[in-house]
Amino acid sequence: MAAFGTQFMPNMVHTTFAENAWSKPKLVSSDSVSLHPGAHVLHYASTCFEGLKAFKHDDGSVYVFRMDRNIARMQQSSSLLHLPNFPAELLEKMILSGLAEVLDDIPAPPSSMYIRPTHIGTEAAIGKAASPSNSSMLYVLFSQVGAYFSGGDVALRLLIEEDAMRCAAHMGMVKSGGNYASAMGPILRAKEQYQADQVLFCPQGDVQETGAANFILIDGNEIITKALDSSFLHGVTRDSILTIARDFGMDVQERTLSVEELLERAGKPGCEAALSGTAAVLAPVGTLIHEGKEHHIGNGEPGPTTLKLRKTLNEIQWGKREDRHGWLRKVNKT
Known part of the structure; x- marks a missing residue:
């Protein structure tokens, strides 16, 4: 299969907002969109997006995972960017109708159909640096x-x-492109200077997130991650992993985690760390680089609890384990 996120279906579902109303969603070609060169998004970054997945089960049925949470987060992003509001039912219908068109193209696990809703400001007005776009796509x-x-x-x-x-x-x-752009420089420097895969941003010693994923520390029966606030992304995969951990009887702590505590715990036998996100699900972390020194987490290899949590989430997504929390939504043919 092609590199992640480079192989697109030929069509997408599309609607526009103008004169205080949304147009009827349509299935259109996904090879291009038409924008005025003065479109708000191109100058003032009025853009947000989401990432979620649909999975094919053994019986051929298709289910989309936690669509409601992703739609709610996209509504939140749109509101914080002062983009036109859209009803949840509109985006839900767009996702489900689009998936219905590609049911036969959804691959079997561990592959899936990645879904990327995107909302951009389209008003042609380069004088609106401090004003929102009145139209959008x-x-x-x-x-x-x-x-x-x-x-x-x-x-x-x-x-x-x-x-x-x-x-x-x-x-x-x-969840805006500008946030990923602002993290790109530090990440590229970290890759060049330290052969790091990612940067763990910890301003003033407060462990937050990496450039593209939430960070989770696992120490025995404890699972520790930063409590939700406005400074970092409220990951849907993060929430799913923490819910599964609670189901396992783990001590889930959403709280402040300092770099000092992180490094102290990292050296303990059996300690683990992971990054959570839609694309990678739960990726093990083996090494932390701090002030030029490398610190292994546990034995520096993928940890058993990390792999167990990821396997459990995958099995729910793939229909091989009971969906106790109602996370899956079946996609029906049109």
């Missing part, structure tokens, strides 16, 4: 994807960054 792309890490389980290397944030603190809850 909402569309849903579909992409066949395989496993995010095609080479199997390799424990990641993270550079701890204490002097910078991933993005502006008040924008952390927004």
Whole structure:
């Protein structure tokens, strides 16, 4: 299969907002969109997106995972960016109708259909740097994807960054392209200087998130991650993993985690760490790089609890384990 996120279905579902109304969603070609060169999104970054997946079960049925949470988060992002509001039912219908068109193209696990709703400001007005766009475009792309890490389980290397944030603190809850762009420079430098896979942003010693995923520390029966606030993304996969951990009877702690505590715990036998996100699900972390020194987490290899949590989530998504929390929504043919 092609590189993750590069293989798109030929069509997408598309609607626009203008004159205080949304147009009827349509199935259109996904090879291009038409924008005025002065479109708000191109100058003032009025853009947000989501990432979720649909999975094919053994009987051929297809289910989309936690669509309601992703739609709610996209509504939140749109509101924080002052983009036109859209009803949840509109985006739900777009996702389900688009999936119904590609049911036969959804691959079997561990592959899936990645779904990328996107909302952008389209008003042609380069004088509105401090004003929202009055028009917008909402569309849903579909992409066949395989496993995010095609080479199997390799424990990641993270550079701890204490002097910078991933993005502006008040924008952390927004799933916007600008947040990923602001993290790109530190990540590229970390890769070049330390052969790190990602940067763990810990401003003033507060362990937050990496450039593209939430961070989770596992120490025996304890699972520790930053409590939700406006400074970082409220991951749907993060919430799913923590819910499964509670089902297992683990002590889930959503609280402040300092770099000092992280490094102290990391050296203990059996300690684990992982990154959670839609694409990678739960990726093991084996090494932390801090002030030029490398610190192995546990034995530096993927940990058993990390793999167990990921396997459980995958089995729910793939229909091989009971969906106790109502996370799956069946996709019907049109």
